Amino acid sequence: MEYRNITIAYWERTILRDINILIEPGEFVFLIGTSGSGKTSFIKSLLWAKKLKSGNIIDDNGTDIAEFSPKELLEYRRSLGIIFQDFKLLPKKTVRENVAFAMEVCGYSAYEITRRVPEVLAKVWLLAKKEVFVETLSGWEIQRTCIARALIHDPQIIIWDEPTGNLDRTNATEIMHLLNELNQSGKTIIMATHDETIVNSMKKRVIAFEDGKIVSDKEWGNYCL
Ligand SMILES: Nc1ncnc2c1ncn2[C@@H]1O[C@H](COP(=O)(O)OP(=O)(O)OP(=O)(O)O)[C@@H](O)[C@H]1O
Ligand SMILES: [Mg+2]
Structure with a gap:
């Protein structure tokens, strides 16, 4: 650009x-x-x-x-996939739920969400943590969850x-x-x-x-x- x-x-x-x-x-x-x-x-x-x-x-x-x-x-x-300074995750939800929620808000189908979430989590090496609650993650894991979320549209x-x-x-x-x-x-x-x-x-x-x-x-x- x-x-x-x-x-x-x-x-x-x-x-x-x-x-x-x-x-x-x-x-x-x-x-x-x-x-x-x-x-x-x-x-x-x-x-x-x-x-x-x-x-x-x-x-x-x-x-x-x-x-x-x-x-x-x-x-x-x-x-554009944006990882912003002040982007908030939902602490009482899991890594998977946070990414899925972002997709829901953007109108993706349940099928798309089930397919896409593991894909983006794998890209940031978070598959093993997908059922972990965000409030228990380390700072770098939180950052990676934000990155995964930014990747949902394949920007x-x-x-x-x-x-x-x-x-x-x-x-x-x-x-x-x-x-x-x-x-x-x-x-x-x-x-x-x-x-x-x-x-x-x-x-x-x-x-x-x-x-x-x-x-x-x-x-x-x-x-x-
Ligand atoms: N909404 C706003 N209204 C008024 N001034 C603002 C607003 N947003 C930013 N500024 C001012 O614009 C300047 C640039 O801010 P900006 O956030 O772009 O800096 P930055 O380089 O990202 O800083 P940092 O490294 O701390 O993130 C700052 O002086 C800031 O106070
Ligand atoms: Mg800044």
Whole structure:
């Protein structure tokens, strides 16, 4: 997708100004920047959950997302798998029930749900935990449940908005493995993160935000703040 000269503001306060970014299908991109630099706002605009002050976002089919009808917007959003900082799971339900519930809400049939849930749980290595209640899961297992839920529509683009310091150090290797697997299956990966170790060891494209601008955009980048 492509961001063309976009500006994002909350009322009079500009967060990102005149940003241009092209992300090709199948790319792997880290978004970095200090807290408040606009990573989440950048992601929300891609979902069209935050409108732009100016500029255009063009999807992988060349359509300006501002021009979608409500139905097209829904379809477009389904092509994005989002793991958000503040996504809530239902603690009194199991891993399986949480993913199934997300599918129910989206109108999938019981047959589809029974078929699809084990598939997505397998992708995040959670099949063995499918009947475990979410309230008893570890942080990384919770994250993976959220990832499984984001995969239900088989999205082309996976967006992970990582909360500050939420990832356990010991899981870094697993996280990288999982992201690589998803990327190798052809998905575009966009991950907003503060995790220096992950960024530095993955050697992927790194886009850095600061003071409302892109201060660095490098293939094979490092955590350069
Ligand atoms: N709904 C909102 N209304 C007003 N200001 C907002 C709103 N959402 C975010 N902001 C402000 O916009 C700026 C960018 O926020 P954003 O959440 O995009 O940053 P971030 O880079 O994701 O930070 P973090 O690394 O902490 O997640 C912040 O100063 C924030 O306070
Ligand atoms: Mg954020």
